[in-house]
Amino acid sequence: MALCLLLPLAGCAGRTAADSAKGEVQHLLDLRSAALLRHDAQAYGATGASAEYTRLRALPLASWDYRITTLRRTAAGATADADLAYRVAGYDQAPVDTRRTLTLARTASGTWYVTADRPAGKSGQQLWDQGAVTAVPGAHSLVLGTGQPVAKLRAYARMADRAVPAVSEEWGTDWTRRVVVLVPASLTGMAGLLGSPAANYRGIAAVTTGEAGGAGRTPADRVVINPDAYAVLGTMGRQVVLTHETTHVATRTRTTAATPLWLSEGYADWIGYLGTDRTPAQAAPELARAVGDGRVPTALPADKDFGFTSDPTALARAYESGWLACRMIADQWSPARLTAFYRAVGTHTTRPGAVETALHDILGLTPATFTARWQKYVRTELG
Secondary structure, eight states: OHHHHTSOHHHHHOOOHHHHHHHHHHHHHHHHHHHHHTTOHHHHHTTBOOHHHHHHTTSOEEEEEEEEEEEEEOSSEEEEEEEEEEEETTTOSSOEEEEEEEEEEEOTTOOEEEEEEEEOTTOOOOGGGGSOOEEEEOSSEEEEESSOOHHHHHHHHHHHHHHHHHHHHHHOSOSOOOEEEEEOSSHHHHHHHHTSOGGGGTTOOEEEEEOOOOTTOOOOEEEEEOHHHHTTSOHHHHHHHHHHHHHHHHHGGGOOTTSOHHHHHHHHHHHHHTTSOOOHHHHOHHHHHHHHTTOOOSSOOOGGGGOTTSOHHHHHHHHHHHHHHHHHHHHHTOHHHHHHHHHHHHTOSSSTTHHHHHIIIIIOOOHHHHHHHHHHHHHHHHO
16 A cells, blocks of 8 residues: 555556547557558558548658547547648658547447548648649659649649749758649638638738748748639749749748748749849839839838738738849849848847848848838839
């Protein structure tokens, strides 16, 4: 008895029924994950519902791991909340982390099996939740689609393969130099992947989203395409968008809370438009209209001006203003100085003083002189 008092209570009483069930279900999910990774359809089917295997089998996986956080017994069996971490082979240096809810039942002999696996709560969908995944590898890219013809996915791969070296030429090679592009069937599918209403992305051709890694880790970025908006763009516009998003993938680990959106979005647009024949007025039509009406902006756009739910005209002016600010630095100093400025801002972890210090150290300007210089540049290029 004295020995028992020195041990944890659970050690004296033994495992509870809940602990036992949780361990059994975790073991089941471990078996399910192992079967998926070794492409063993029969073993996967033995763990329960196999429709997910059919949807997932084209996805090249380096890892797939469930960790149960909560198990709730029900009259029919149980419901498990779990963290799913997975990596795409050859592309992800850090896992994608997502929350899942699994429904489980038991056989007459008491063996657990999975009946359903779906996104948990407010978590966004994964591509396979929307249908069978088709994978098209490129030289520097992997395009994953649902409900899309292979020929269209190959076109995305070609654009991504052009984007990666174009970004590396300006930004440098200290990034993965590989990009994963997700192409759902529709705007609704895009919104499902991002876990937000479709109205937030109407007219937005693509979004880059990444799992935040720790220090020194590269996030598992995904470029998520809105096929509805992409369909109305010309060939050059599509390439500009994909190069813009690839720039976000490259710069992710050097983009911090200190980096204003006018710089991160403007820099991505600057690389996106390199090599095109677009004039400033063609690339910045809304800002050109404002300048023509005598409304030269008095300040660089704030982060709130880049909200997807903002007025479309104001949103366009925000992007165009950031692009012209970055273009001015490249034109009046050099492309290398622009990249150095971006990196210098990102060495800070908070916003106060970050841009001011980088302006002083890299360009030799104060914020006021930089803004005045940018306003003059806007008038000159668009007036």
